[in-house]
Amino acid sequence: MRYSKLLIPTLREEPVEAEVVSHRLMIRAGMIRKVAAGIYTYLPLGLRVIRKVEQIVREEMNRAGAQELLMPMVQPAELWQETGRWGEYGKELLRLKDRGEREFCLGPTHEEVITDLIRGEIKSYRNLPQILYQIQTKFRDEIRPRFGLMRGREFLMKDAYSFDRDEQAAKASYDKMSKAYHRIFERCGLKFQPVEAESGVIGGTYSQEFMVLAETGEDSLVACDSCGFAANVEKTQGKTCPRCRGRLITHRGIEVGHVFMLGTKYSEAMKATFLDHNGKEALSVMGCYGIGIGRTAAAAIEQNHDTKGIIWPLPLAPYQAHLIPVNEQSERVMITSELIYGTLSNLGMEVLIDDRSERPGVKFNDADLIGIPYQILVGEKNLADGRVELKERRTGKITKVTTEEVIDLVKKLVLPDARPDES
Template identity: 50%
Template sequence: MFWSRSFITTLKEAPEAAESISHKLMLRSGMVRMLISGVYSYLPLGYRVLARIENIVRQEMNKTGAQELLLPSLQSIELWQKTGRDELMGETMIRFQDRRGRKLCLGPTHEEVITELAAAYVKSWRDLPFTLYQIQTKFRDELRPRFGVVRSCEFIMKDAYSFDRDFEGLNQIYEKMRQAYEAIFKRCGLGFVSIKADSGVIGGDLSHEFLVPAESGEDVVYRCKICGMVMGAHEAAINECPHCHKDMEKLNALEVGHIFKLGDKYSKSLGVKFLDEAGHQQIVQMGCYGIGVSRLIAAVIEQNHDGNGIIWPKEVAPFDVLIVPVNVSDKLIWDEAVRLHDELGRQGLEVLLDDRDERAGVKFKDADLTGIPWRITVGSRWTKEGKLEFKNRRTGTVTEAAGGDPAAYLDLVRG
């Protein structure tokens, strides 16, 4: 991919309305553009990151045996009335009436819809267990959208739902999902904590939140400086570790995932029942498991940046390598840059070539801002000595390597 054809437009300064570091850097690097407050377009650079995060989520969810599907965004208010959550959601739910007089909403979440679907198919104990998930846009009428994609009116979420015949099965999938979530967040390059949490309007007997310590986080957790134990704000009222009896440090944190043991909260009211081996009717036990996929982008940036811009972890970076020819009008430099672009692409790497006729300083600043893990500079060292400069965005380490044979640099950029 050439920069001039990639629809990347960077800004020297972030708009004044941008509050958090992730919001500022997403706007400055050309990842998103605000349409109206709380509603964002994902531009190509941002969409590439989103797609990579979605790929990680899919891989880890599929490992658990969960199956992907796609549910409708349009939902009947009548369905929500059966569980009583139409009133609990209040004005957060975006409601309207279509021209046939049906009362509808744009889905803020999908517990009711997936439960109604399961009720149509589950009849026997042989139909269980199973887990279904989707990656889909949710809609909530946030009163005060904040921090860009962190608290927005339209956001992308992975929501999964498990259906089991008993609590033992529910407990097993709950633990499997907890482990999958840890794998997802680690692959995204995040430091995170997990705590017991209030189930809120979702409901259920038990839930755990996954939180990322971040300066702009709206949640608060306390962590012991000695043993690392983490507690929620409601648990750590005395601000002392129950094990070490030492002060705990207060951390702002951003919620990125939440898992729930729902039990029969939805299956009972929406009629998801089955006949067991003895022919007795039983109620299905459910769990639900959510990840804020679009919010993960902001979380990654909050933990991976410096004064010059974003520092993408390898697995979520929009590109693996950025090639910077310092003078595109120099044929020797340009030809090597293009050769590198093509060769690295053939080796399976995602490569961006900055083909703009700009000063080297401008290109270097944009390289740091966009945060691509490796920058390869093709400059005077190439024309004089046949050497390329490799800079690691995270460490700042600069390494020289000979051009020509890709073996000389492939291990470097893949490492």
């Protein structure tokens, strides 16, 4: 893609309203703009990152046997009255009326809608289990929306729901989702830690939060240095691991995902029953599983940045390589740049070419701010020796190589990751 054809409104100044680094950098890199408190527009670069997260989530949900569907954002009050949550939910639930004075809400979550679907369609144990998911806009009227995409009012969530014939089968669905979450955050290139939301329960728990580790994270967690036990700080007492008596070490993190065993809370309230193998009516045992799509992108920045800007993990980067013709007046620079751009693009790589007539310093600063992992700098001086520069954004390390070599190198760096293993 050509930089000159994209809306990338980068800013040099720090936005005053942004308190955390991911929020600041997303605004400065021209990825998001605020429309109202906690409500944002994703600009082209920001949307590309969102789509990358979604794609990884989709592939892993599908691999785990979950089916994608899409439920409405606007939900009728009646469903929420059935579970009692119309009364319980409070002001976070944004309520509205249609022209006929009928009451609705903007969905903060979709247990009611999915349970209504399943009770209507699933009548026999033979049709269980069902795991269904969507990637949908949620609305929660938070009192204090802040930190950009980290805690918005309108935000994208992947939410999945499982329905099983009994506890044991429900545990199997839960484990499948938990395993898929490990793969998702691994593939995103993030350092993360699943934590038990209820600690001390030996032999596993039925609620886990997935934390992206970052010093700037809002949550505190403890992890055992010998057995892998980890929990939310509020949920543990003392400095020793409840499982193995090892030492607990404190970390900071950001909750990007949550897997949760619901049991029969919703199926009971909404009478979601099926006929079991004895022809007896039974309640579906449910689980629910959320991932914040925008929050995952923001957490990636909290974990990967420096004073110059974002350092995207390759799998989430809006483009894989950022090609910079240092002086677009030079015919030689432009011919070489276009050659590299064309070749890499034809090989299936996502390349951003900075074809603007801007000073080199402006291009370099924008490239570091936007944070695409590999930069290719094409300048007259190096071209005199037949070389271009390959710069790794994370380390700043520059390698001088020929045009053919740079194509080969970038291919090796970028393509293995772009093709997820199918194991």
